[in-house]
Each structure stands twice: as structure tokens, then as C-alpha cells.
Amino acid sequence: MKFTGDLKDYYNYMKKYIYIILGLYIIIEIGLFIKIGTSNVLMFLCSIFVTLFVICSLILMFKDFITASKIYAISMPIIPMVFYIMHRLHMDEIGQVLYIAYFAIYLITMIREYKNGEFDLSILTTKYRKISILYVILLILAVISSVGSIHVLEAFKLVILSIVSMMVYSIGMLCYKKNNKDFFKDILLYLCIGVTLSSIPDIIVTIYNLIFRHVNQHLYGVLGSNFMLGYTIMIMPFILLYALNKELSGKYNKIYQLLLLIQIINFCGQKSRGILFTLAICFFVSIIINKKNWKKYILISIVVFSCMTYNVMQRWDVEGIADGIKITSPASLVTSNAKIWNRLIDEAKNRRPIWALALGMVKDHAYFGVGPGHFKYYYLQYGGNPKKMYIDAHNIVLDLITEFGIIFSLTFMVAWIGALLKSVLDIIKNRKKDFKEFKWPGIIGVVCLLIYGNITGQSFMASANPLSVAPAFVFTVVMILMIYPEGKSTN
Numbered sequence: 498m499k500f501t502g503d504l505k506d507y508y509n510y511m512k513k514y515i516y517i518i519l520g521l522y523i524i525i526e527i528g529l530f531i532k533i534g535t536s537n538v539l540m541f542l543c544s545i546f547v548t549l550f551v552i553c554s555l556i557l558m559f560k561d562f563i564t565a566s567k568i569y570a571i572s573m574p575i576i577p578m579v580f581y582i583m584h585r586l587h588m589d590e591i592g593q594v595l596y597i598a599y600f601a602i603y604l605i606t607m608i609r610e611y612k613n614g615e616f617d618l619s620i621l622t623t624k625y626r627k628i629s630i631l632y633v634i635l636l637i638l639a640v641i642s643s644v645g646s647i648h649v650l651e652a653f654k655l656v657i658l659s660i661v662s663m664m665v666y667s668i669g670m671l672c673y674k675k676n677n678k679d680f681f682k683d684i685l686l687y688l689c690i691g692v693t694l695s696s697i698p699d700i701i702v703t704i705y706n707l708i709f710r711h712v713n714q715h716l717y718g719v720l721g722s723n724f725m726l727g728y729t730i731m732i733m734p735f736i737l738l739y740a741l742n743k744e745l746s747g748k749y750n751k752i753y754q755l756l757l758l759i760q761i762i763n764f765c766g767q768k769s770r771g772i773l774f775t776l777a778i779c780f781f782v783s784i785i786i787n788k789k790n791w792k793k794y795i796l797i798s799i800v801v802f803s804c805m806t807y808n809v810m811q812r813w814d815v816e817g818i819a820d821g822i823k824i825t826s827p828a829s830l831v832t833s834n835a836k837i838w839n840r841l842i843d844e845a846k847n848r849r850p851i852w853a854l855a856l857g858m859v860k861d862h863a864y865f866g867v868g869p870g871h872f873k874y875y876y877l878q879y880g881g882n883p884k885k886m887y888i889d890a891h892n893i894v895l896d897l898i899t900e901f902g903i904i905f906s907l908t909f910m911v912a913w914i915g916a917l918l919k920s921v922l923d924i925i926k927n928r929k930k931d932f933k934e935f936k937w938p939g940i941i942g943v944v945c946l947l948i949y950g951n952i953t954g955q956s957f958m959a960s961a962n963p964l965s966v967a968p969a970f971v972f973t974v975v976m977i978l979m980i981y982p983e984g985k986s987t988n
Contacts, residue, residue: 499748500686503567510560511553521552532586547579551595558602562615563680565606566669570684571691572599573970574728578695580963589962593654596966600662607669616672625671628980631912632664638905639869646868655869659958659966663973670977681935681981685735686749688974692732693756695725695967696763703766726772727893727955728971729760730779730945734938736760737783741790745934761797765804771953773805775945782941854879855890858899866902870960888961893950897957913976917943920979939979946972 511518525548533541554572558565576595583591610616621629639660643652670676670684706712739746740757764776784794857879858867867875873888881887890896897906920936927933946968949955957969 499683500752507557507560507564511557514556518552518556522549525552529586532588543578544582547582550575551579555598555602558599558606562606562610562669562673563675563683565603566666566673566680566684567687569599569603569666570974571687571694574688574691574695574967577959577963577965577967578698580965584963589964593964596658596662596964600658600665603669604665607665610673615674616669617674618668618672620672621668628667628671631908634908635905636660636664638865638908639901642865642868642901642905645865646871647874648868648871652869652871655958655960658964659869659969662966663969666970667973667977670974671981678934678981681978682749684974685935685978686752688971689732689736689753689756692729692967692971693736693759693763696729696760699725700759700763700766726767726769727946727949728968729763730772730775730949731942731968731971731975733760733776733779734783734941734945737779737794738787738938741793742787757797761801764801766808767805768808769953770809771949773802773809774952775949776805777802778948779941779945786937851881851887851891852895854881855892855895855899859895859903862899862902864902864904866898866900866905869900870958872896872899873961887954888959889954889956891954893947893955893957896955913943913947916976916980935978935981939975942975943972943979 526545529541529544529548533544554568558568576599579595580589580593583589607616611618636656639656640653643649643656646652670681673680736753736756739749740753743750746753764772767773780794780798784791787794854876855872858872858875872890873886876887877883890899894906894910897909901909917940920940924933924936946955955968957966957972959965
């Protein structure tokens with residue numbers, strides 16, 4: 498298996514730097530132990546694994562551009578866990594340096610390969626001219642928005658960590674001369690592994706609570722379940738289709754089956770109403786495009802949705818919905834379902850106040866927004882509840898508009914929807930396969946994000962500590978996979 502071969506190759510590469518790795522590891526762990534002591538054993542135990550991953554991944558990225566691309570993909574969803582530890586230790590600024598380090602090393606390997614003639618940047622003005630124009634427009638608008646913000650340096654930091662780094666990464670993927678289908682499938686695999694690994698803390702918390710406390714709390718992960726599940730739902734269609742179709746995943750089929758199992762466990766413990774609805778759409782569309790495996794989908798659906806529905810009905814804000822509902826006949830069943838949905842809609846109305854104040858910001862800062870990551874600074878000014886602070890508009894579209902302005906958001910949304918329609922047309926024109934390796938799962942993933950992001954709290958980045966741009970990164974990779982013209986694999 499190529500993945501196993503990669504691991505052996507990476508191990509042999511890192512053996513050259515074993516003394517550097519061990520030296521840095523020991524120094525950092527001693528420093529953390531002095532900082533933590535015995536006051537927080539759990540944090541220190543987490544750091545033992547996280548520190549080793551960070552050191553090894555950063556050193557490994559220097560190997561070559563392909564390795565740097567894969568390690569970058571697996572690391573972006575995991576880095577927030579590092580930030581969480583740093584945040585608990587009041588070391589936020591040190592943690593944020595990691596994003597710069599990963600991006601800098603990726604850029605170094607990219608420049609090195611460019612000097613060796615492995616990049617064709619000319620296609621940015623020919624084949625990918627529209628993407629280039631889009632990037633320039635969005636970057637200019639983001640800079641204008643940052644300049645007009647009250648904390649300019651913070652805004653620029655977020656623009657570099659999210660927009661600039663994502664653009665550079667996508668340019669690297671598109672312009673690399675060896676970017677065949679196998680190259681993209683490798684990046685996809687590492688991305689799916691990284692996202693799945695980021696869900697393991699939630700799984701551990703769930704199992705711990707069920708075994709020792711006999712309860713299942715509303716899970717929030719390292720940055721909040723809504724936030725984490727937002728970028729998880731984007732890669733779920735890939736994991737589903739690749740796990741159930743060996744002709745797609747090939748040599749990686751067993752790995753995708755393991756990832757699917759972990760994600761099933763992850764979702765079975767969730768209590769999010771939004772992800773329950775969105776995941777149902779994900780499964781429904783996946784069944785339609787992959788009819789031959791419908792029995793497997795139904796089996797997985799029964800397990801996942803039974804657990805999730807039970808969990809959702811145990812939420813403190815939902816548990817009273819079923820009170821007074823009695824089913825005595827088929828007619829009462831229909832009536833009862835209607836009552837349940839009406840109650841759930843009423844619960845969703847609780848988000849209206851925050852959406853209303855977000856619209857107030859848009860009215861006063863229509864063209865360029867309040868600035869990247871600046872929603873939290875205007876929240877109280879526009880009537881927000883001081884007892885319940887929000888760092889974003891709790892709606893992915895409103896969050897873009899409030900922070901970056903209408904012009905940026907409109908440009909972004911038109912491009913987003915345009916790419917979706919283009920991918921659908923590409924599938925219609927070429928009906929040789931029931932679904933495509935990248936296009937169909939990519940379409941399902943980003944549509945699910947659009948739905949989920951507008952019915953619950955979701956943004957492309959978490960601007961408060963711990964900082965995360967994982968949704969933006971996952972979105973970027975999935976969109977690039979969608980526009981990639983799928984062809985034959987080459988060696």
C-alpha cells in the first residue's frame with residue numbers, strides 16, 4: 498500500500514534529524530511541565546502527543562513539495578488542538594506562530610520546486626485566468642476591509658493566515674506540473690485523516706461521560722461542535738463514497754473504511770440539530786448518486802440517525818418538545834410530526850436577535866464590513882447580550898458580509914455558486930460514470946456547508962482564541978478538487 502510506503506519513507510527521512518527532534522521535544526515538554534506542573538495533568542498528557550506531531554510534521558515538510566502539500570493538509574485541522582492547549586496555558590501568541598511556520602515552510606518548498614522548474618505559473622493567466630482574477634479582487638477587497646478596521650494588525654494577520662495562505666496553497670496545487678489525479682487523491686486522503694483525527698477529542702469526551710457520568714453532554718470539541726462539524730460535513734461525502742466504493746478509493750479503501758467508522762462514532766455522540774438535518778441531506782444525495790450501495794447507506798443511516806435523534810431530543814432546549822404529544826392514530830402521527838417541526842422552528846428563532854444586530858452592522862458598514870475578525874468588537878455596541886458573547890454572526894453568509902462587506906461577499910458567493918453549477922454541468926456532459934471522484938462528493942460537501950452554515954453557528958474562521966482557519970482550508974481544497982478536470986491517473 499502506497500500509504501504504508503509513505504510512512505516508511507517519512508520515518509527514514511526523520512531518522513536523519515532524530516537528535517534535533519528529541520532535543521526540541523524534551524526542551525518543550527520540560528517547559529510545559531514547569532508551566533503546568535501537576536495542576537492540569539490532562540493538558541500535559543495531551544501535549545505529549547501534540548508536541549511530537551508538530552515537531553515531526555514541520556521537519557517533514559522540508560522533504561519535498563508533495564510531502565509538504567500532504568502534511569499541510571493533515572495538519573490544518575489538527576493545529577487548533579495545539580492552540581487549545583496553548584490557550585489553556587495563557588500562551589496564545591506562541592500558539593499562533595505555528596500557522597506562520599507551516600505556511601512559511603510550505604512556501605519555501607514551493608519556491609525551491611519552482612527554481613527546479615516543477616511549476617508552471619503561466620497557466621494562471623491562461624487555463625486558470627478566472628481564478629486568478631477572482632483571487633486578485635478578493636485580496637484587494639480584504640486589504641481595504643482590513644485597513645478600515647479598528648485593529649488593523651489583527652485584521653491583516655487573519656487575512657494572511659486565511660485568505661493569502663489558502664490562495665497560495667491552491668496555486669501550488671494547480672500549478673504543480675505533477676498534479677495528476679493521484680496527487681490530488683493523496684492530498685484528499687491526508688485531509689480526511691486530519692479532519693477525522695480532529696474529531697477524536699469529542700469521541701473521547703463522549704465515551705468518558707457515558708461510562709463514568711452516565712450522561713451525554715452537548716459536545717463542543719476544541720472550538721465548538723458547530724464549528725468543527727462545519728468542516729467535517731464537507732469531507733463526509735468523500736469518506737462515504739470512497740469507503741463504500743473500492744473502485745474510487747483503490748489501495749486506500751481500508752483506510753477510508755476506518756475513517757468512516759470513526760466518523761460514525763463521532764456523529765452518534767453529537768447533539769447538534771443543524772448537523773442532524775444537514776447529514777440527512779448528505780446521505781440522501783449520496784444514495785441517489787450511488788444506488789448500488791443503498792443497503793449499506795440505509796444500515797449506516799439507521800445507526801447514525803437513531804443515535805443523533807435520541808441525543809437531540811435529550812437537549813435541555815428540546816427535551817420539552819415531545820411533551821403532550823400522543824400518537825393514537827395515523828392522523829395523529831402526522832399532526833405530531835408537524836408539532837415537533839414547528840417547535841424546532843420556534844427554537845431556531847432564538848438566533849434572530851444576533852442576526853438582527855448583524856444586519857445593523859451591515860447597514861452601517863455595507864461596502865467593506867467592520868473588518869476581518871472584528872464582529873466580536875462591535876457585538877455589544879449593536880445591542881448584543883453581554884452575558885452571552887458571540888464572535889461571529891452565527892450565519893456563514895452574514896458573517897462574511899459583516900466582516901468583509903457586501904462587495905467581497907457577493908463576489909465570493911457568485912464564484913462559489915458558479916463553481917457548483919460548472920461542476921454539475923461537467924457531470925451532465927460526461928455520463929460515462931454514475932459519479933465522479935471529486936466533483937459529486939465536492940458538490941455535496943459544499944452544498945451541505947452552505948445549508949448548515951446558514952441554519953447554525955458557522956464561519957470560515959474562528960477569530961478568537963484559540964484561532965482556527967480549518968473550515969477555510971477544507972473549503973479551499975474541496976473547491977480545487979471540484980474544478981480539477983478529472984483525467985487518467987499517471988505515474
